[in-house]
Amino acid sequence: MENQNFYYDNKIVRSFAYATLFWGVIGMVVGLLVALEFIWPQLSFGLPYLTFGRIRPIHTNAVIFAFVGNGIFTGIYYSLQRLCKARMFSNVLSKIHFWGWQLIIVSAALTFAFGFTTGKEYAELEWPIDIAVAVIWIVFGWNMIGTIIKRRTRHIYVAIWFYLATFVTIAVLHVTNSIEIPVSWLKSYPVYAGVQDALVQWWYGHNAVAFFLTTPFLGLMYYFLPKAANRPIYSYRLSIVHFWALIFLYIWAGPHHLIYSALPNWTQSLGVVFSVMLIAPSWGGMVNGLLTLRGAWDRVREDPVLKFMVVAVTAYGMSTFEGPMMSTKTVNSISHFTDWTVGHAHIGALGWNGFLTFAVLYWLIPRIFQTTLYSRKMANTHFWIGTLGIIFYAVPLYWGAITQFSMWKEFTQDGFLKYPNFLETVTQLKPMYAARAIGGGLYITGALLGIVNLIRTIKAGKLLPEEAASAPALERISNSRSSGESPHRWLERKPVQFVIIALVVILIGGLIEIVPLYLVKTNIPTIASVRPYKPLELQGRDIYVREGCYTCHSQQVRPFRSETERYGEYAKAGEYVYDHPFQWGSKRNGPDLSREGVTTGRQYKPDSWHYTHLLNPQKLNEQSIMPVYKWLIANDLDISSTARKIRVMQFLGVPYPQGFDKTANENLLAQATAISNNLKSQGIQVEPGKEVIAVIAYLQRLGKDVHTASQIVTPPTKE
């Protein structure tokens, strides 16, 4: 066959690389602000836009979807063209993908700051942006698959398997988890409630880690590591086995985020066992990466790109061992709700994703700019500062998690909690939080050095926008397997079949876990006393979601003596059936709130306490790290949305009486007036129409339904 000449598009690679660096700085700096708010809560300056509950999602989304996301696209757009010996399928799709993604990021940051959120972790975007994400993601997939189809190589390389699995799985996860019914342009309720919502959300959340932070990066590793080391991949067979095992097993492990929760026991068990089974498939990637470096270790000492890669792959190996350990019941009881999870996530984000992204950028930017890296010494300094930053970030958090867990669990000889005031267990951690912020600061310093180094490199070079290449056109051969060709080798030349099989493989686990929660009634035993929220409480709940209260307060009491002594009755599946969305939370920077409204409970606080506390938490607890929420007192509650909200809830199956939407605001005002009067009797003047009244109504409702009646049906656990 004759040779064909074509050009690789380096301009799009450059665009994504610039976006990676830009959003990387933003995401990390916001992260540092988040970390500093643990030490100085006044850093929110009394502004809603700067409170932890709103900027924590900005930090997580910016780092995951903006920094890491653009990093993935940089690497894919560079490697895919070369692995396929073809230019990207369409320049227009590349541009739409790039600008669409950046626009989504900007709209995410703005909407989160202004309090538009679905209240589901890593899926906080409201419905119009969710649709935009789906569209742009399909543009990306279309462009990628189009490129693969017009490739000039016979087989698709392992990196591309990972890219394809990433594309299909993220599409399925994002769409399924984002099914929501709009109330207005920027407010919706998810179709799932309570336990079901929790399971779908963590199926999504866990697999966003798997298919956004892991599989695309394994793909990048499979391309850039052998390239940078100039070594062959250690084992083709290992790459086949670990690829399929990884994508099949990963999808099942979502419930490990809900160990000891109200999720049915059998689902929790699946979360445990599939997490442990994931150790080897995850390590398959690490092993294949590190063993590829055999014979090149002397160069690792010299080359900063390889150094970054080695630490990235090692961090991947560490966190994929730690993750399964954290999924076991024993470790999970410690790690869940404490800073252990945060430490774990950052080993992955700073080590695996961050370092591999920098390695890729250090490697490809000089190449597309036809020059060499400006300063190898600076890159080495970046490497050491960054590594130190990771250690300083994570170690204090592990230490803090164990400290806090021990304090939560400690009883006096008389059988009472030794540290009944939750705040004591937070105050104890302040030095650890300071050390963590220093670690994060170091990491950012390293990143900034990296950016300076790359800018200098770019300045010294000149972009080669169209890189000439040539390859023979692909000769048509039989669709069926030729003699001696292994089934997998056949599949590698059939990308469409490959995608379909990958899709089937990733659907199995999700279907088996999620569907029974809808079909099998015994999975969520009904509690007769649980009633829908009153309109004022529903409005208050929406403010709770808006402010991101779930980022610090859980609503899930685990069945431990230390938790039922502190908070009250442990969580039952049936109590959350009207919670669209669920608000169980995943980290306790403050106490659990699910029993807050139980008047006879240990945590009960009167309306006036809540009012004073929201206005100025430090007035009641000098050491409190909660931000002030004074705007709740100034803002009028928007009751024009009540009727629509009730109707959407009715549509979702919440049993409000027929026509209740028309009278809901009367009900709302009556309840608001009662709370306002109660506050007045305590010497606090606040009109019934203020937001704070709705928030108080919601907080005082929490846990009431399961404590006012004895109809709790405990699921039969043993025959």
Next chain:
Amino acid sequence: MEINENKSVEKDELTGDKILAGHESDNIKELDNRLPRWWLWLFIITVVWGVIYFFLFDVIKVMPHQQEEYSKEMASVAMNTTTTPSEDANLLPLTDKANLDAGKAIWTQRCVVCHLPLGQGLVGPNLTDTFAIHGCSYKDIVTLITNGVPEKGMITWKTQLTRDQILQVASFTLTLKGTNPPNPKPPQGEPCK
């Protein structure tokens, strides 16, 4: 088809491992190495462990799930953690330093979130003035702390403090009387005799 491409086996110079013929993507080659044995065993062991785990917990159900673990934990404590209110009519406040210091520690840990550190009151009433809502006597205060008045926001402490601790903190609150802290909450309830 690559089987026929090259019959002679190409070897990696540095490691001597066999290079797979026809496996070259943008100059990246792949070696024909087996799965590392330790890795394969690790995989097999974790899968077997997973099957056994699920079988024991969820098929034959001989291992305890969280609900049974909880019942067991609570049964193992078997401690009555509810303090009974005092019936002693002639109860006298404690005055020795050790008990008052212990009372102050409890006060700081539990009470200040409503009554503020100096007892000047905020959500809860001022404890430094000569007014009281639920009675002035030492016994009244002990009963109040023990049972609480949940509808008014004072929670019951009998599930969180021992009888001795309640007496200590009640005695400590008496030492706050007449201390005139800054910004006191206006008097509430009835004047004490």
